[in-house]
Amino acid sequence: MRTAVLFCLQMFIFGVVKAQTVSEIVANSPLIINGVIGTQNTFRYSTSGDGFGSPLSNSVYANVNIGLYGVTMPFSLYYTNGDLDFNHPHLAFSLSPSYKHWRGYIGLSSMDFSTYIMNMSFNGVGVEYKDDRYNGAFFYGCLRHAVNASMSEVYAPSPQYKRMGWGFKVGYTEKDIYYVNVYFLRAYDNISSLNESLRSYVSPKESFVVGVNGGYHATSWLSLSANAATSFLTTDTRDAEAAVTGFFDNIFDTRLSSLSRFAGDLNAHFSLPFLKASLSYKYVQPEYNSLATYYMPNNYQSVGVTANTFLFKKVALSGALSLQSDNLSDEQLYTTHGCFYNICASARLTDQLGLSAMYNGYVQRQTNGVERVNDSTRVHRRMSSYSITPSYSFETEGLSHSVSLSVNHTDNVNLNDYISDNYDVRTNAVGLSYSVDVPSVDMFFGASLSHQKTVGYDAEYRSCVCTLSASRSMLEDHSLNVNASFSFCDNKIKGQSGNFTLGIDLSASYQYKKDHMFSANIGLNKYGNVIPVYDTSDISGTDFTVSFNYAYIFSIVR
Numbered sequence: 001m002r003t004a005v006l007f008c009l010q011m012f013i014f015g016v017v018k019a020q021t022v023s024e025i026v027a028n029s030p031l032i033i034n035g036v037i038g039t040q041n042t043f044r045y046s047t048s049g050d051g052f053g054s055p056l057s058n059s060v061y062a063n064v065n066i067g068l069y070g071v072t073m074p075f076s077l078y079y080t081n082g083d084l085d086f087n088h089p090h091l092a093f094s095l096s097p098s099y100k101h102w103r104g105y106i107g108l109s110s111m112d113f114s115t116y117i118m119n120m121s122f123n124g125v126g127v128e129y130k131d132d133r134y135n136g137a138f139f140y141g142c143l144r145h146a147v148n149a150s151m152s153e154v155y156a157p158s159p160q161y162k163r164m165g166w167g168f169k170v171g172y173t174e175k176d177i178y179y180v181n182v183y184f185l186r187a188y189d190n191i192s193s194l195n196e197s198l199r200s201y202v203s204p205k206e207s208f209v210v211g212v213n214g215g216y217h218a219t220s221w222l223s224l225s226a227n228a229a230t231s232f233l234t235t236d237t238r239d240a241e242a243a244v245t246g247f248f249d250n251i252f253d254t255r256l257s258s259l260s261r262f263a264g265d266l267n268a269h270f271s272l273p274f275l276k277a278s279l280s281y282k283y284v285q286p287e288y289n290s291l292a293t294y295y296m297p298n299n300y301q302s303v304g305v306t307a308n309t310f311l312f313k314k315v316a317l318s319g320a321l322s323l324q325s326d327n328l329s330d331e332q333l334y335t336t337h338g339c340f341y342n343i344c345a346s347a348r349l350t351d352q353l354g355l356s357a358m359y360n361g362y363v364q365r366q367t368n369g370v371e372r373v374n375d376s377t378r379v380h381r382r383m384s385s386y387s388i389t390p391s392y393s394f395e396t397e398g399l400s401h402s403v404s405l406s407v408n409h410t411d412n413v414n415l416n417d418y419i420s421d422n423y424d425v426r427t428n429a430v431g432l433s434y435s436v437d438v439p440s441v442d443m444f445f446g447a448s449l450s451h452q453k454t455v456g457y458d459a460e461y462r463s464c465v466c467t468l469s470a471s472r473s474m475l476e477d478h479s480l481n482v483n484a485s486f487s488f489c490d491n492k493i494k495g496q497s498g499n500f501t502l503g504i505d506l507s508a509s510y511q512y513k514k515d516h517m518f519s520a521n522i523g524l525n526k527y528g529n530v531i532p533v534y535d536t537s538d539i540s541g542t543d544f545t546v547s548f549n550y551a552y553i554f555s556i557v558r
Contacts, residue, residue: 425456
């Protein structure tokens with residue numbers, strides 16, 4: 001199903017890119033409409049029940065671009081239900097008309113804001129202006145919808161308030177010299193959007209955020225950039241107001257649970273003939289939150305360096321080093337320090353032989369915070385991963401072959417001498433893949449085999465996975481494609497349990513007259529008991545899925 005969606009979106013984008021220029025549209029075709037309309041439908045059956053997925057899901061979508069005398073109006077519509085009885089439908093609509101330097105936003109949309117301020121989409125309205133020097137934008141809408149699910153349901157999502165927000169940005173760019181942008185955002189939870197019986201489980205919040213970012217090209221080989229934001233956050237809007245007056249009183253109500261937090265970073269980028277490198281420093285205070293980001297780690301600072309170069313015009317080298325620590329407010333029981341480092345190398349030794357290698361490492365250690373660290377429980381570990389992947393391709397009569405091998409070793413080692421080595425974990429994995437292309441019959445065959453062994457905590461885990469696949473293009477214009485794959489997986493915990501899984505996947509896609517795209521998929525998985533402490537020799541568990549997708553790609557010129 002995901003493949004069909006990506007195909008349709010790619011075809012839609014391709015159609016838009018091929019559209020005439022504004023002047024050509026005005027002169028020859030005042031109206032041009034192109035896009036894609038489609039549907040996706042999936043049936044699922046599982047002997048494990050419906051707790052992990054709905055038995056039937058359906059969706060209808062449309063992505064259409066309308067051009068009228070130089071004004072473009074792309075819009076999208078998406079409707080889906082994840083329930084057999086259509087009890088939980090979801091409808092999304094988006095319209096983005098544009099003309100010259102202006103663009104409007106109606107419905108589900110997103111804007112380019114600072115990473116510390118907003119990376120959520122919003123459902124509302126907005127307007128944006130951008131030319132070679134000046135840019136500005138404003139939006140108002142819903143950042144997330146209320147969730148009023150019953151807390152007694154086994155798979156009930158966490159309750160949440162409906163969150164509204166508005167914001168704007170202004171910026172100026174002097175090409176190839178510098179740029180600066182200023183951001184403002186206001187977000188708040190609607191208390192009445194959540195059932196009264198659920199309000200004790202979650203607190204309504206509100207925030208006001210001010211941010212700025214900019215960059216400066218100091219020389220042809222050095223550029224600098226910075227990004228900073230301050231968030232004024234109230235963690236519970238039901239608290240009493242604080243007797244504080246200030247510039248933002250008309251926008252943000254300061255309460256007893258209000259706090260001010262800062263986040264920012266500085267970056268330097270070097271571009272030399274033989275080396276490209278970057279230096280960075282980031283600082284995010286505890287509890288920093290703008291209420292318009294999906295997730296943002298806080299309470300840490302980090303400094304890092306990255307670099308990449310070429311050797312002998314064949315070997316690409318890259319590396320990174322980053323140091324990080326938390327407990328910026330000195331209120332945690334302990335402070336955690338981390339050091340991440342990696343180096344990667346890849347080379348094309350000959351036209352047929354390639355080789356890549358990588359090493360990743362991370363060292364974590366614990367020091368004193370509010371409490372003094374006990375030597376017998378102190379966290380001090382090193383995690384390392386080594387991998388090497390050679391690949392070789394060659395051709396014989398009418399056949400194209402490709403072989404690759406991957407070898408990986410990972411360890412998680414305790415460095416505290418007061419703790420037993422039984423807590424070390426080591427994993428070795430090897431994988432081999434082979435594929436052959438048969439152009440004479442438009443067929444492709446592939447096979448892969450992998451084995452993994454993990455030892456740690458007085459246990460040994462082994463896993464073996466094998467996959468076979470084949471695909472073929474049919475009909476004179478290759479408009480019909482069929483694919484088949486078979487896989488099995490054998491998992492064992494030495495002396496404890498075993499589990500065996502079989503999987504079969506069949507799919508087909510057909511394109512009719514370049515306008516209609518059909519695809520279908522059938523998947524069957526057979527498995528034993530998924531609880532690892534029980535040994536299971538049978539494969540009585542079953543997952544079965546059937547999906548059908550259709551898309552119509554069109555273009556109308558008047």
